[in-house]
Amino acid sequence: MDEIKTNVIEELENVFDQLNTETQETPQIPDELNLLPLRDAVIFPVLVAPIVVGREPYMRLISDSVRDGSRIIGIVTQRDPTTEQPGVGDIYPTGVVVTIRMMNRNRDTTQLLVQGIQRFQIVEVLTEEPYLRAKVKLIEEAITLSDDEQLQVEALRRELAGTFGKIVELSNGDMPDHFKEIEQVTPVWTMADMIAAHARLSTAEKIQVLETFPLVERMELLHSMLMREAQIMELGANIHSQAAGEMSKAQRDYYLREQLKVIHKELGEGDERGRDVEELRERLDSAQLPAEAQKEADRELERMARMAFGAPEYTVARTYLDLMASLPWAKSTKDNLDIPHVKEILDDDHYGLDKIKDRLLEFLAVRKIKQERGEPVRQPILCFVGPPGVGKTSLGRSIARAMGREFYRLSLGGVRDEAEIRGHRRTYIGAMAGQIITGLKRAGTNNPVFLLDEIDKLGHDHRGDPSSALLEALDPEQNSTFRDNYLDTPFDLSNVLFITTANGLEAIQGPLRDRMEIIELTGYTEQEKVAIARQHLVPKQLGEHGLTVEQVTIKDSALYALVQGHTREAGVRSMERQIAAVCRKVTRLFAEGRTEPLTVDKNTVAEFLGAPRYEFEELDDITSIPGVATGLVWTPVGGDVIFLEAQKMEGSKTLQLTGQLGDVMQESAKAALSYIRANANELGIPANFWNETEIHIHVPAGATPKDGPSAGVTMTTVITSLLTGRRVKPRLAMTGEVTLTGRVLPVGGIKEKVLAAKRSGVTTVILPARNRKDLEEDIPAELRAGMTFHFVDAVRDVLELALEPVDKPRRIRVKPSTEKTVSDPLPLAPPPSGYAWEPRALARVRNAILPIVFDGEPSRWRG
Missing domain, CATH: 2.30.130.40 (LON domain-like)
Known part of the structure; x- marks a missing residue:
């Protein structure tokens, strides 16, 4: 070489x-x-x-x-x-x-x-x-030039030679001296090429000169480049001279520091800013930003380099660029697509939830096949809906572990500001990115499992609607170009597996709900709760209370006692608290000196926790009188049983409803009353009862708002029970919507309602006929054991199944002397003037077997 x-x-x-x-x-x-x-x-x-x-x-x-x-x-x-x-x-x-x-x-x-x-x-x-x-x-050079072009070329030749000669002088020997005679080189295009080759120009600038074919344009372009280079070299010489003038003979190393000081002084920047700019430039280069984001970052970096260090705008620009460099633009984790292994992890972490596990395994199977074919995969937006404590949040964490992805959880409860989701614009003081971009930064990858917890608890006020701000992020067709207000450049969210959780769907906006795949998590059965406690809750609480399995054994009988007598919920959080209470009692025994192992059974639970909080016998006590019925309802925290009470008073055409009933529930009561009035004769009720009666319906737990159409059949049953005096059968509950014509329509939340009935000791359940499929698909056989289910299409079937039976109506003959009208019920007193009792009828009345009513004909009575 x-x-x-x-x-x-x-x-x-x-x-x-x-x-x-x-x-x-x-x-x-x-x-x-x-x-x-x-x-x-x-x-x-x-x-x-x-x-x-x-x-x-x-x-x-x-x-x-x-x-x-x-x-x-x-x-x-x-x-x-x-x-x-x-x-x-x-x-x-x-x-x-x-x-x-x-x-x-x-x-x-x-x-x-x-x-x-x-x-x-x-x-x-x-x-x-x-x-x-x-x-x-x-490419041939133009040899023949016009007079004007010759004059222009000559002028440019002299300027080029003079400027290049100045550059040679300022180079301090770095360039050969014979370049000072560059003006002697002919022809002129050769001189221009020679100057371009040896001047301190970038590769892009030299290519620009090479690709400029017209001689005059080429010389003009080269002259502008040389002028700039000459100015830079003159400035460097001035800096060198100034620094050298300040250098003392005793401090030669002071020269370098002074030279650096002069350079920063000329450029208007300090040492700290220079380090910041270089550090951010290196981080941005290694972050592999997309083209649009890189353009925005370069623009902001150049702007920052021109700012005075310590200015407020400098801090804003630096914070923005730090975020840009920290985001995982190109960093991702590899998915675990071993389906049996993922299933094993999910089964270890959660008991039951088969539908959710199957859905995730199906998603991974599709992803595996598409990746093998090199096709893009569309990420679903899953929404887990169910009561508290059934494992929605922990299931999201388990999914991330099974797939080998990072996990990030964002709680949306109480979020009211749209900027919390999409960020603030940088024009505002204290602006910052939204929670989605911030979550990706903390997760460190662009494909985490991102859990949006409690999405139904989002609020909205004058600051905006966060639900609307989520529409773009949760739309698989749009989130590849999600634009945060602070970032102001698109970020690809299509690789993120979004999972949302909610207790109910009613509070979620329709457009947002439409973008998600709804997966319902219903409550657990007693057997499932005991299995979850045995596998997960008991080992966890033993460890948290300093106990070992050698010291304490909690039998299944104790767990069943906790489930049946001390908890009544859809999830297992209250169950875990009760197990913790038992563990605290046991820990105290060992702290006080006990050394022998302890076995906890149902008797031990009664000793530690006292009498059960919930008793099944209360259903028999409440429904032992006419005018009381048991209904089944769905709530965001699971199913529950409610007791409807009705009383009648003297009055006229008045229906009172109390218990914080919503509009739909009030309409159900009015529809039930209208059906009863229209079918009073068939039900054994005086046709004119409404003219002389005031009815009051109350639903206990009056501090809790209640609404929905599923109490329609219960309303009808309780009013009929009140007016006929027929009690509702013990341990019987019902649900269903009723129409004016007496049809029973299907309702939702069947599994939650049946679970609530099971927890409360209900043995007979009346359901709409069109909900039969829900019972068969969602309720396991072991849960249905010991319970009787009746499916009905009409209200008359509900009344026949729900009310205590009566004897076949009997005719009671009397001898009237004149035509008179007798009201119901007939008192146990002498009949009105002009009537006489038959002996058998009088005996029945005295024994209060049946209320006696006038059947509309002067010569006969019907009971």
């Missing part, structure tokens, strides 16, 4: 003599050339330059070009120096034809000395393998 450098210097010293010789022969240039790409260099015509070739295809190119005897190749420049084997789109279309004047080959590289001949443009690429070969068009 030293030999090549020596030859280059010799060639440069002789170039002036060679340029002006008329006897110089130009070799014949073919129309097709082998193209040699250079990584970060530009060759100009006439000039001599050394080249080192180390890539195997191009070493072969040199060999082929020398072997055919022409020694002529085309030199082009790569757009990206890091490209190993560039194609036609990776090189600039303008190059220079060169001839190989010297070649030195060793084991790994080939060293060349080449001389430029003429510009060319690529017309057509003939082949890219093993190297580029193309058909080219030679």
